[in-house]
Amino acid sequence: xxxxxxxxxxxxxxxxxxxxxxxxxxxxxxxxxxxxxxxxxxxxxxxxxxxxxxxxxxxxxxxxxxxxxxxxxxxxxxxxxxxxxxxxxxxxxxxxxxxxxxxxxxxxxxxxxxxxxxxxxxxxxxxxxxxxxxxxxxxxxxxxxxxxxxxxxxxxxxxxxxxxxxxxxxxxxxxxxxxxxxxxxxxxxxxxxxxxxxxxxxxxxxxxxxxxxxxxxxxxxxxxxxxxxxxxxxxxxxxxxxxxxxxxxxxxxxxxxxxxxxxxxxxxxxxxxxxxxxxxxxxxxxxxxxxxxxxxxxxxxxxxxxxxxxxxxxxxxxxxxxxxxxxxxxxxxxxxxxxxxxxxxxxxx
Amino acid sequence: xxxxxxxxxxxxxxxxxxxxxxxxxxxxxxxxxxxxxxxxxxxxxxxxxxxxxxxxxxxxxxxxxxxxxxxxxxxxxxxxxxxxxxxxxxxxxxxxxxxxxxxxxxxxxxxxxxxxxxxxxxxxxxxxxxxxxxxxxxxxxxxxxxxxxxxxxxxxxxxxxxxxxxxxxxxxxxxxxxxxxxxxxxxxxxxxxxxxxxxxxxxxxxxxxxxxxxxxxxxxxxxxxxxxxxxxxxxxxxxxxxxxxxxxxxxxxxxxxxxxxxxxxxxxxxxxxxxxxxxxxxxxxxxxxxxxxxxxxxxxxxxxxxxxxxxxxxxxxxxxxxxxxxxxxxxxxxxxxxxxxxxxxxxxxxxxxxxxxxxxxxxxxxxxxxxxxxxxxxxxxxxxxxxxxxxxxxxxxxxxxxxxxxxxxxxxxxxxxxxxxxxxxxxxxxxxxxxxxxxxxxxxxxxxxxxxxxxxxxxxxxx
Ligand SMILES: Cc1ncc(C[n+]2csc(CCOP(=O)(O)OP(=O)(O)O)c2C)c(N)n1
Ligand SMILES: [Mg+2]
Numbered sequence: 001x002x003x004x005x006x007x008x009x010x011x012x013x014x015x016x017x018x019x020x021x022x023x024x025x026x027x028x029x030x031x032x033x034x035x036x037x038x039x040x041x042x043x044x045x046x047x048x049x050x051x052x053x054x055x056x057x058x059x060x061x062x063x064x065x066x067x068x069x070x071x072x073x074x075x076x077x078x079x080x081x082x083x084x085x086x087x088x089x090x091x092x093x094x095x096x097x098x099x100x101x102x103x104x105x106x107x108x109x110x111x112x113x114x115x116x117x118x119x120x121x122x123x124x125x126x127x128x129x130x131x132x133x134x135x136x137x138x139x140x141x142x143x144x145x146x147x148x149x150x151x152x153x154x155x156x157x158x159x160x161x162x163x164x165x166x167x168x169x170x171x172x173x174x175x176x177x178x179x180x181x182x183x184x185x186x187x188x189x190x191x192x193x194x195x196x197x198x199x200x201x202x203x204x205x206x207x208x209x210x211x212x213x214x215x216x217x218x219x220x221x222x223x224x225x226x227x228x229x230x231x232x233x234x235x236x237x238x239x240x241x242x243x244x245x246x247x248x249x250x251x252x253x254x255x256x257x258x259x260x261x262x263x264x265x266x267x268x269x270x271x272x273x274x275x276x277x278x279x280x281x282x283x284x285x286x287x288x289x290x291x292x293x294x295x296x297x298x299x300x301x302x303x304x305x306x307x308x309x310x311x312x313x314x315x316x317x318x319x320x321x322x323x324x325x326x327x328x329x330x331x332x333x334x335x336x337x338x339x340x341x342x343x344x345x346x347x348x349x
Numbered sequence: 350x351x352x353x354x355x356x357x358x359x360x361x362x363x364x365x366x367x368x369x370x371x372x373x374x375x376x377x378x379x380x381x382x383x384x385x386x387x388x389x390x391x392x393x394x395x396x397x398x399x400x401x402x403x404x405x406x407x408x409x410x411x412x413x414x415x416x417x418x419x420x421x422x423x424x425x426x427x428x429x430x431x432x433x434x435x436x437x438x439x440x441x442x443x444x445x446x447x448x449x450x451x452x453x454x455x456x457x458x459x460x461x462x463x464x465x466x467x468x469x470x471x472x473x474x475x476x477x478x479x480x481x482x483x484x485x486x487x488x489x490x491x492x493x494x495x496x497x498x499x500x501x502x503x504x505x506x507x508x509x510x511x512x513x514x515x516x517x518x519x520x521x522x523x524x525x526x527x528x529x530x531x532x533x534x535x536x537x538x539x540x541x542x543x544x545x546x547x548x549x550x551x552x553x554x555x556x557x558x559x560x561x562x563x564x565x566x567x568x569x570x571x572x573x574x575x576x577x578x579x580x581x582x583x584x585x586x587x588x589x590x591x592x593x594x595x596x597x598x599x600x601x602x603x604x605x606x607x608x609x610x611x612x613x614x615x616x617x618x619x620x621x622x623x624x625x626x627x628x629x630x631x632x633x634x635x636x637x638x639x640x641x642x643x644x645x646x647x648x649x650x651x652x653x654x655x656x657x658x659x660x661x662x663x664x665x666x667x668x669x670x671x672x673x674x675x676x677x678x679x680x681x682x683x684x685x686x687x688x689x690x691x692x693x694x695x696x697x698x699x700x701x702x703x704x705x706x707x708x709x710x711x712x713x714x715x716x717x718x719x720x721x722x723x724x725x726x727x728x729x730x731x732x733x734x735x736x737x738x739x740x741x742x743x744x745x746x747x748x749x750x751x752x753x754x755x756x757x758x759x760x761x762x763x764x765x766x767x768x769x770x771x772x773x774x775x776x777x778x779x780x781x782x783x784x785x786x787x788x789x790x791x792x793x794x795x796x797x798x799x800x801x802x803x804x805x806x807x808x809x810x811x812x
Contacts (some may be wrong), residue, residue, distance in 0.1 A: 050411055053368030055431055058610030059787065060372060110610075110788035121612040121787030137614035138572065139544050172543035173575070200544055202520035208543040269371030271404040274520065331790045341783050 023229075024238035028302040034076070034233045035293045036311050038068040041092040042290060043319045044101055045264075048091065048108055048122075052268045056327060057108045060137075061122045064092035066263040069289035070195055071096040073236025074163055077244055081158065085133040085146040086165035088123035089195075089262075093165065097130040101318055105326035113325065118332040119340070139200075140173030142166060143192070147179040150190035150253070161189040161247040169200020171214055177221075180253070184221045187252035191243045192218070194255065195230070197262040202274040214257040223253050230258030231287040261287070362417055364433035365396070370406050372609045373661055377401040379425045379434060389415045390437065397434070402493065402664045404525070414439050487668040495637035495669055496526050496602075496658065499644035500564060502674075504534055507562060510648055511538040513553055514566030514603075523568045524604060524663055550576030550601070554583045554653075557599040562648060567603035570619050570657065584653035585628030600647045602656035605633075606698060606748050607785055609661070610792060616785035618749035620697070623655040624725040624758070630654045630679055631726040633697040637667035639723055642677030650679060659698045682729035684736070688718035691806050692736040694759055695746040696722040699797070702778070703746050706802035713803075715810055725755060733759060734767045741772035742809040746802055751779040773809040778802050 026034065045063045052061045064071075067089075075096040078084075086093045094104050099115065107114025107125050115125040123137045133149060136142040146164025153160045170176065171194055183190050194214040198205055205212050215225030224246070228239040236258065243254045261283045265272040272280075297303040341347075367377065380398040390396055390410040397408040417438040421428055428434065490498075504510045511534075516523045518531040518541040531539040542549040546567065553563040567573040573580065584597050607616040623631045630652055634640040640658070647654040669675070685700065686707055695703040700721055707717040718736050722729060737743050743763060745756035756777030763775055781795045 046411075053370075054366060055369045058369075058372060058789065059608075060611055060615070107787075110791075116787075118788035119612075119786040119791065121610065124612055124614070124787070137612070138575070140575075169544045172545050174545060174547055201523070202516055203541060203543075207519075207541065268369075269374070269404065269406075271406050332786075332788045334790065334794055336788075337781060337783055337786060337791050337794050 023232055024234045026234050026237075026296075028297075030076070030237075031293055031297050031302060032311070034069075034072055034237075035290065035297065035308070036315065037072045037075075037096060038233065038290045038293070039311065039315045040101070040318065041068045041072070041095050043315050044095060044105070044322070045091060047319050047323055048105070049264065049268065051105075051109065051323070051326075057122065058110070059121055059123075060088065060267045061108070062089040062267050063262070063264045064089055066283065066289075067195060067197060067230070067258075067260045068092060069233040069236050070193070070230045070258045070260055071165070072289075073233040074191075074193065074240040076233075076237045077240045078163070079160075081131065081160040082244075083131045083133055083146075083149050083153075083160065083162040084165070085142045085149065085162065086135070087139065087142060087167060087170065088135070088137050089167070090123065090125065090135045094125055094127070094130075094132055094135075097127065097132045099125075099127050099130050099132060101322035102325040105322040106329050109326040109329070110331065111326060111329035112332045112336075113329040117336055117340075119336065140166060140170040140175050143170070143173070143176045144179045146192075147183050147188060147190055147253075150183065150188040151186065153189050154186065159189070159248045161191055161244050163191050163193060165193045165195055167200060168194060168196040168198065168205050168214065169203065169208060171196075171217060172208060176217075180218050180221045180223055183253040184218070184223050187250060189247040189250075190253045191240070191247055192223075192253060192255045194257045195260055196257055197260050199262070199266070199274065201266045201270070202272075204274065215255055218253070218255045223255055225255030225257060227257045227259060230260035231283075231289045232292060233289055362436050362438045363412065363414075364420075365408070365410070365435040365437055367399070367421070367428045367430050367432045367434050368408060369430040370399075370401060370404075372611055373664070374401050374430060376427045376429045379421050379423065379428050380405065381423050382419060384416050386416050386419055389413075399428075402491070402525075408434075410437065412437065412439075481670055481672075486671040488671045489666050490637050490669050491664055491666050492634075492637045492640045492658070493524070493526055493663040495641035495667075496644055497528055497530070499641045500527070500648070501530060501533065503645055503648040504530070504538060507648075509560065510562045510564065511540065512564040512566060513540045513542055513549055515542055515544055515568045517541060517566050522566070524660060526658075526663070527566065546572050546575035547579060551579035551583060553599050553601075554579055554587075554597055557584075557597045557653075558587065558595055562598050562600075564600045564602060564648060567601065569608075569615065569660070570603050570605040571615050571617055573601065573603070573619070580623075580629075580653070580655075581626055585626050588652070589628060596651050597653050598651045600644075600650075600654045600656055602644070602647075603658060604660040604663070605657035606659055607661075607780075607792075607796065610787060610789065611785075612787040613784035618747070618780065619655075620657060620725055620747065620749050621754045621758075623657070624728070624755065625753070626726075628653070629726060630724065631657065632679060632724050633657045634723060635662065635685075635697055635700040635721055637665070638669045638675070639677050639683070639721075641669055642675045643679060643723065645674070646676050646679050649676075654679070657697065662698055662701075677723070680724045680727045680729060682732035683721045683723055684718065684732075685721040686717065686719040688716040688740070690716045690718075690740055691742040691744060691810055692718045692720060692733070692740045693744050693746060693802065693806065694720045694722060694733055694736075694756075696725065696755070698748060699746040702797055702799050702802050705799045706746075706806065709799065709803050710806055713807075713812075715806060715812065717806060722755075728758070728762075730762050730766065733762065734770075737763060737767045738770045741770055742806075743771070743775045744778060744802065744805045744809060745775065746778045746797060748780045748796060751777060751782055754779050773811070776805040776809055778805050 110118040149162040229235040378400045395407040414437040418436040421434040517527045518539045553565040606618040760775040
C-alpha cells in the first residue's frame with residue numbers, strides 16, 4: 001500500500017450537527033440485518049445488567065445500551081481481516097465482531113468457557129479469530145494500540161484497517177494525540193471512532209473539553225474528520241464506508257465522531273445524578289437506534305410485525321442460551337491461576 | 350439502578366431481589382418504596398430507592414406485572430444483596446403473599462464474595478496510649494469520613510490547599526471521599542479535571558513548585574501509572590536536582606490495590622513501587638484515626654507524599670479521637686496488638702488478615718504481636734527490630750507481589766539489623782505472583798488469606 005504522493009483530496013467533512021434530513025438509505029435486507037444485530041446487543045446487555053444485580057457478574061460492568069448503531073453500522077462495512085479495538089464498554093463490539101454470545105456471557109460470569117477462560121471479565125476479552133483486540137480498562141490506552149495494529153497492516157502491505165474506538169472522555173488523554181501524529185506522519189490505516197455519548201462518567205463533554213467538536217481533534221495533524229449521527233445506523237454505515245475507502249486508499253487516518261448516547265449509568269454503580277431523567281427519556285423516545293429501524297421497516301411495509309417478532313424471539317433464544325451456559329459452566333480450574341503469565345514458549349527459567 | 354428478576358417467560362410471580370450495585374456492595378438500605386402493594390408496574394419503572402455508603406440508587410422493574418407483596422419495608426438497613434424485597438405477580442395473576450417459588454437462578458451459583466469480608470474490624474487495640482491525653486473522647490467513623498474530614502480541616506486551615514482530580518467536585522468523588530467539599534470550598538479549590546492523569550499530575554507538581562499545596566486525587570492508583578513520569582521525575586527529584594531550592598509539597602492520594610472482581614488492570618498494589626523511590630514519602634493507613642491524622646500530616650509535609658488508600662477499607666468504621674487537630678506523624682509504626690511469640694508486620698488492608706490471624710492464633714495458644722507500619726517510606730525499622738528482638742520471629746503480610754515487595758525489604762533489614770535475634774527465617778505472605786484474575790475463585794486464590802498467615806506463623810514458631 002503506497003500512500004499517494006499527489007495532493008490529497010480529503011473527503012468533504014460534513015459540518016455541524018449531523019442528521020441530514022435526507023439520510024443514506026438502506027435496502028430491506030440491510031435494515032433487517034441492522035435490526036437483528038442491534039437487537040442482539042440490546043438484549044444481551046439487558047440480561048447482563050440483570051445478572052449483575054443478581055451477583056452473577058461482579059466488578060465493573062459497562063453497558064452499551066443506546067449506542068448499538070455505532071458498532072453495528074461500522075461492522076457493516078468491515079471486511080475480512082479488519083481489526084477492532086475498544087475500551088471496557090466492549091460487549092457490543094464483541095457481538096458485532098461475530099464473537100459467540102455464550103463465550104462473552106461466560107466471561108462476564110467468570111467461567112472457564114469465557115473468551116479469556118474467566119480471567120479477564122467484562123472489560124478484558126479478546127478474539128484472535130474475530131480480530132477483536134480487546135477490551136481495555138485504562139482510558140485511552142487502546143488508541144496507541146489500535147494505531148500499532150494499523151502500523152502492522154501497513155508494514156505487511158495489506159489493505160486492512162483498524163477500527164479504534166474511544167470515548168469523549170478518552171479523547172482528552174495525551175496518548176491520543178501522540179498517536180494521531182504518528183498515524184498521519186506514517187499514513188497508517190486507522191479509523192479513529194470517537195463514541196461521543198456526551199458523558200465521561202459524571203462529566204459532560206462541555207465540562208471537560210475545550211473543543212467539543214471531536215471531528216476537529218485531528219486538525220493540527222492534518223487528519224480529516226466528520227461528525228455523524230451515531231443513532232442512525234444508516235448514517236454510521238455511510239460514514240464508515242467513506243472512512244474505510246479513505247484508509248484503504250493509502251491516505252492515512254481519519255476521525256469519525258459518532259454522536260450517540262448511553263441510556264444506562266456509566267457502570268452499574270452510577271446513580272447518574274448528573275443528567276435529568278427527561279434528557280434520557282427524550283433520547284430513548286426520539287432517537288432510539290433500534291426503534292428507528294423498526295419504524296422504517298413497518299411504515300415502509302418492508303416487514304410485518306410478525307416478521308419482527310420472529311426476529312425478536314430468535315434473538316431472545318440466543319441470549320437465553322448464552323445465559324444458561326454462563327450460569328452453569330464451571331469456574332476455571334484453580335491451576336489456571338498460574339498459567340498464561342508468560343508464553344509457554346518463552347517461560348523458561 | 351435496577352433489578353433483578355430472573356424473568357421467566359411465563360406469568361408466574363417473581364421475586365425482586367436486593368440488587369448488587371457495585372463491586373464491593375454486600376448490603377444496603379432500602380430507603381423508600383415508590384410503589385405500593387397492588388400497584389401495576391411496567392418494565393423500567395422505578396419501584397424503590399436503595400442506598401449504599403456510596404450512593405443512592407433506583408431499583409427498576411425489569412418486567413411487567415403488579416406488586417403483589419412488599420417483603421422488606423421502607424427504611425430497613427443492612428439488607429443483604431439478593432434478599433427478596435418484593436414479589437411481582439405476572440399479569441392476570443392474583444397477589445400472593447408467598448415468596449415466589451422457583452424464582453431463584455436455575456443453579457444458585459456460589460455468590461462471588463469479595464475476597465475480604467466487609468464486616469467492620471474491631472477497633473484497634475494498640476492505639477498508642479501515650480499519644481492521647483487521658484479521657485480523650487472517641488467518635489466512630491468510617492475511613493471515608495475520616496479522609497474527607499482531614500481534607501476539609503486542612504483546607505480551612507490553609508488557603509493554599511486545594512484538591513484536583515476526576516469527578517472530585519460535582520460528582521462528589523467516584524468513591525465519595527470528597528463529598529461536600531465543593532459545597533464548602535467552591536469550584537476554585539475543588540477542581541474537576543478531564544481524564545488526563547499525566548497532565549493534571551504534572552500540573553499539580555507545577556502548582557506545588559509555585560507554592561500551592563495541591564491534593565491530587567487519582568480515581569484509583571491504577572490510573573496513576575499514566576502519570577508516573579511526573580510523580581517520579583518531577584515531584585520526587587526536583588528538590589535534589591535544585592540543590593534544595595525547589596520543594597514540592599504535593600499529596601497524591603486515592604485507592605490502591607485490589608477492590609473486588611475488577612480484574613488485572615484495576616487491581617494492582619503499588620506500595621512497593623513507590624517505596625522504591627527516594628524523594629517520596631509513602632503512607633498507607635489502615636484505621637480511620639490513622640487515615641485522618643496521617644492525611645493531615647501529609648498535606649502539611651513539604652515533600653511529595655504518596656497516600657495509598659484502599660477501596661474496601663473506605664466503609665470500615667473505627668474509633669477516631671475527637672481532638673482539635675488530630676495529627677499522626679509520618680514514619681512511625683503502631684503496635685496494633687501486643688504479643689510475645691511472633692511479630693506480624695503489615696499495613697493497610699494487610700492488617701485485616703493479620704488481625705484475624707492473631708485472633709485464631711490466640712485460640713491455638715500463640716500470642717502474636719502486630720505491627721502496623723502505617724508509613725512505608727521512611728520505614729520505621731527501629732520499631733520492627735524492637736519487636737523482633739522480643740519475639741524472635743517475623744511474618745510479613747501484604748497484598749502486593751512478592752518480588753522486591755515490602756516483605757522482601759523487611760526481611761533484608763532484619764538480616765542486617767536483627768540477625769542474631771531471629772529464631773526462624775522471616776516468612777512473607779503476599780499476593781500471588783500473577784496479574785489479578787477476574788473469576789471469583791481465582792481472585793480469592795490470588796490474594797493472601799488468613800489461613801496462609803496462620804500457617805506461616807505456626808511454621809516460624811515450629812508448631
Ligand atoms: C486512565 C484512566 N483514568 C480513569 C479511569 C476511570 N474511568 C473509567 S471510564 C471513565 C470515563 C470514560 O469516559 P469516556 O471516554 O467518555 O467513555 P464512556 O465510558 O462514555 O464510554 C473513567 C474516568 C480509567 N479507567 N483509566
Ligand atoms: Mg463518554
